Structure formats: structure tokens, C-alpha cells
Amino acid sequence: MTMIEIEIDGASVVCREGLPLTEVLMSGAPSWRRSPKLGAPRGMFCGMGLCFECAVEVDGTWARACLERTRAGMRVRTGEGDI
């Protein structure tokens, strides 16, 4: 098991390499963005890339956290961060 460091909303987080990013995010809180009209908290739902509820920004590009794997140095920004 290789431990790596990633960045989430500017904070450094140490975790295992290759994990679904959702696992790391959810160990903080189960939501990391807001719904468009109601501003309700949302996080992973389908877990397989089809609902887009888990959206984040990884290294500057829109991504689905449930399909991302943790890799050293990746920079993650969530909707709850100060984007």
C-alpha cells in the first residue's frame, strides 16, 4: 500500500494511492457540491459515472469523483471550496 499526498480545496490530505476519490471525500463529509436551484447539498449517488452528482474539478478540469483514482499531487476543488 502506497501512501500519497493530494490536495483538496487547498488542504493537503494523505491517503492511499489508487482509491476512488469519493472514498477520500466522503471520509470528510458525504456532500461536496450544491444543487443548481435549491442549493441543496449533494455528493456521490450512483457511484458509476452516470448521475454527475459527484462532480469536482481535478487539476483544473471537470471530473466525476466516483471515476477518479487518487494519485500523488492531484489537485481537487469541490463546490464547497472557495471556487
Next chain:
Amino acid sequence: MTAERLSCDVAVVGAGPAGLAAASAAATAGASVICLDAFGQPGGQYAMQPTQAGSAFAETSAVLSGQDAAQQAAAAGAKILCGAEVFWGAPVPGGFCLSVNRQGSALAVEARAVVVAAGAMERPLPFPGWTLPGVIGAGAAQRMLKTGSGALPMTGSTVLAGSGPFLLAVAQSFARAGQPLDHFVEMQRPSLTGLTGLFMRHPDRVFEAMRLGRDLRGTGATRHFGHIVTRAIGRDRVEAVEIAPLDGSGRPDMSRTTRIERVGTLAVGYGFQPVIDLTTALGAAHDFDAALGGWHCRADDDGATTIPNLWAAGETLGIGGAAPAQLSGRIAGGAAAAALGFPADDTAEPRKRVRRARAFAAGLAALFPMPRHLPLELPDDELICRCEDIRAGDIATAIAEGAHESFAVKTWTRAGMGPCQGRICGAGVAAALARAGIPSETASYNRAHLPLRPVPLPLVRDAMEAQNQMETRA
């Protein structure tokens, strides 16, 4: 940027059991094959590969079968591209052009024939509180156990709820991962005579079923058969879950609800539906059959759809499990190559086996009849469309005012126009239409639009430019 281009005789979409078998069969016949999958590794749902060394799932027969299938396809000469999501497909002279998001870059694949083996997804039925964070699909919980560290990250108790044989498979994953499961809530009480009858006809499956039952008990979960989750409760995340027993008429008895407190995860699954976005985009005909998971792509025994040189395999053709998916992939891949003039394979044996495997799946499905909608009242302000925050009341109004088709509900309310393109809200919209007495055939399904999956605009532009060049080439 211009899109990277690849061409082949047969493109296979999906590297699950069906897609990998199709890729092997077509490549073995001599066709050049490209097999595309959105996930990071081949295997699909059944043969999902762990990411962590020493995972409790590393040596399961399903995981090993996926590695074998991928190796076989590669050895036969098929090129397998993972992290490659098809976001559009269109006919071009001499075949098809598939537009692919390959890890952020555009790829255009030109193929003389296409086999769609896009598999299945959960059929998410809305219930009060279902959009609270911490309420996730049963499949999402399983994927996390199988591909993650093996422990669910949320604190608090875990409730697994819904209906159908897949819930037992998820409970089994909890047992294998050694992850505690606190409550198991199954809507049905499958009849013992029905179960006995099914296993008398398919004695080879008895062992598998006994193991599922044993593993469910092994999780230590409190089991609530004949119960349904009536509400997920919480402010910014799920905190409690209310369940109720179903009475003789199949409705929850709200005078006997129980509240499960300190819940961190509610994993819910009410069965599967075929993934048909690409086959609908390509204009193939689809049929409705509740026993097959609802709308599925129409195909003959070879997997030929209603569009020439477009084939389908696996659960895109209807829910049936990994065994028939693999067999149907082998048949469709071979048939797709044969139609292009490559030598045909003898498929008498897989055809016989696929019939038997499908009969078992149909028998199991009959024991767990999947609800079209849950026997719960959805408050008017509960959401059906998560992408655009559209409420049950908005959808009921649209239906009352004459929107009697999924497409009409979509144009009226925008449910289905968001990034999920109706993959998630489609089941909720169909349930609302069914409640209003509109038959599934009339309600129809959400036809996909470009792009099938959200992609950065420059990618769409690059891929469409490649597609246009293929279309207009002399």
C-alpha cells in the same frame, strides 16, 4: 486540436463480460477490433477489478474471470481502451463514427460494425428524502467496497435496502470485505415454493444461493423482510431512516413504522435497467418488458439490432446476469465479424447455454417482481429530477395538463435535460406516468442527445469535425 482517429472493422462499446467476449470472438474471426470502456479497468460490473493490493476481492472468481476475459481478447488481437467514454455515435458511409472522451482528449473511432455492450445501471426510484447526502445506490456501496480500501468511509450505521437478488449480492460483498452491515431491508418475501421450484429446475445454482443466504446472516445485519424504507431523514445528510412493514395490499402500514437512528449510509437498490443511451442515439428500436428491466434494445438471436451492422449484447438487451451477458457477447461479436465477411464461428453451443442462463434469470426475476413505482406517496416538494431540482408536484402538474410521454414531460419541466439525460430521473418520471395510469409503451423513454455524457465543449467540437469529415468523404 483535432481529434485522434482510429479505425477498425468492429468497435465494441463496453468491456464487461459481454463486451470482452464480443471483442474476443470478433478478433478471433480475424476482424480488427477496438473495445472501449469508460471505466479505468476492463471487467464491467460483474468483474470489477480492485485497485488495492491485498483487497479481499482480489482472488474472487468474478475478478479472475475478468482478467482472463481481457487477456483472451487482447491475445486474439483486440485493442482494449479503458478510460474511454463514448459520448456520441453516428452512421457514416461504410459504418459508424464513435466520438470518445479519452481521458480528456477527443478520439474518433471509425468502425464498419459496432457492438454495444453497455450493460446495466440501477433503476433509482425516488422516495421521501432520497436526495440527502449519504443516500447512495446499492451498487455505489458495492463499488466502494470492491474498488476502495474495503471500508465505507462514512461514520454511523449502514442500512442496505430495496429489493431483488442484487441486494443479497451486495450484502455478500459486505461480508467479504468484513464491513459491518446493520440493517437489511427487503421489500419482498419471496415464496418458499417459488424458490424451491426454481432451484429444482436449476440445481447447479443451489450452492450459489445458499452462500448468499449464509453471507447475509454473516454480516450480522438485522433483517427486515417485507419492509420498505418510507423516508430518509436528516438536514444536510442522512441521519435516520424510517421503515414500515408492507400490509396485505402491498402498502406500508404507517401505524407500525420503526426509526433507525444514527445512520451514516443508506444504500438503496430496486433493481436494474439496461443502459440504452448509445443504442437510442443510433436510432435502433427498443422494446419494453418489465421482466428485462424495462426498455431494452431490440435484437434477434444473433444480437442484430434494427440498424444494419449495429449489434447489441449483454444487459443492453435486457437484465439477465453475467452468464448470459458473456454468451450473448460471444454470439454477437462472432456474428458482427461474419456479416463483414470473416469466417463464422459455430455458435450452436453458446446459443443453447444462453437460453438456459436466461431462463434462470427470468425465474429469479419472477420471484422478485420489480416495482414500477414504490407504494409511497411522494410529497409535492420531493425532487424527481436531481440535475435540475424538479419536484414531484411540477411533474404531476405537467402530466395532468397533458404531458403523457417521457419526452413531453422533459420539454415541459426540463426533467431529463440535465447532465444525467434521464438515466437517473427517467425511472422517477416513468413511475409518475405509471401512477397516472399511463402505460409504459405510451410513456416511452428518454431518447439521448449529444453529448450522451457531459464532456468539455472543445472535445465535442473536435469529435464532430472528425465525424463530418467521415460523412462527407467521397
